[in-house]
Amino acid sequence: MSSFPPVGDPRLALRALMMPRDTNHQGTVFGGIILAHVDQAGYIEARRHGLHRWVTASVDRVDFKAPVHVGEVVEFKTRTIRLGRTSVAVQVIVDAERLDGTWVHVTEAQLTMVAVDAEGRAIPFRDSPSQKA
Numbered sequence: 001m002s003s004f005p006p007v008g009d010p011r012l013a014l015r016a017l018m019m020p021r022d023t024n025h026q027g028t029v030f031g032g033i034i035l036a037h038v039d040q041a042g043y044i045e046a047r048r049h050g051l052h053r054w055v056t057a058s059v060d061r062v063d064f065k066a067p068v069h070v071g072e073v074v075e076f077k078t079r080t081i082r083l084g085r086t087s088v089a090v091q092v093i094v095d096a097e098r099l100d101g102t103w104v105h106v107t108e109a110q111l112t113m114v115a116v117d118a119e120g121r122a123i124p125f126r127d128s129p130s131q132k133a
């Protein structure tokens with residue numbers, strides 16, 4: 001896999017409002033809920049490189065830096081940090097807006113997304129006519 005410098009500033013991939021159903025017994029948001037959104041954000045970033053199917057090959061790193069609470073708006077920003085032949089590595093930066101309006105950096109993750117055909121086989125994504133980024 002070839003290495004590229006980070007491609008620009010992180011771009012907004014998605015935003016979500018944390019609901020009571022997203023919390024654990026301690027009243028903070030489950031890490032798994034954050035991870036599910038991180039996974040979606042990774043897909044949204046990968047899709048900017050081509051409008052085909054993409055799957056998550058690996059979650060290479062996740063750092064939960066601060067808790068998230070019910071009622072907070074959470075933003076998932078992404079940037080591509082490595083372009084391979086059939087895969088891209090994506091950094092996901094997660095910030096939460098506290099109820100007083102302040103923003104806190106809560107999570108950071110890195111994923112590898114792979115472009116696949118209808119049979120689930122890895123395919124090169126660069127030649128795609130639908131490439132957007």
Ligand SMILES: CC(C)(COP(=O)(O)OP(=O)(O)OC[C@H]1O[C@@H](n2cnc3c(N)ncnc32)[C@H](O)[C@@H]1OP(=O)(O)O)[C@@H](O)C(=O)NCCC(=O)NCCS
Nearest residue numbers: 001055056057058084085086087088112114116120121122
């Ligand atoms: C991802 C998947 C298509 C890769 O299949 P494969 O037979 O290993 O494919 P290849 O060996 O040709 O590798 C394809 C690319 O994926 C990368 N890759 C494969 N496994 C990887 C892993 N565990 N971590 C990081 N990158 C990985 C390879 O480096 C290669 O990248 P490149 O072409 O940019 O150099 C296959 O493992 C798969 O379908 N996994 C399940 C995906 C899924 O269901 N995700 C949701 C999980 S809940």
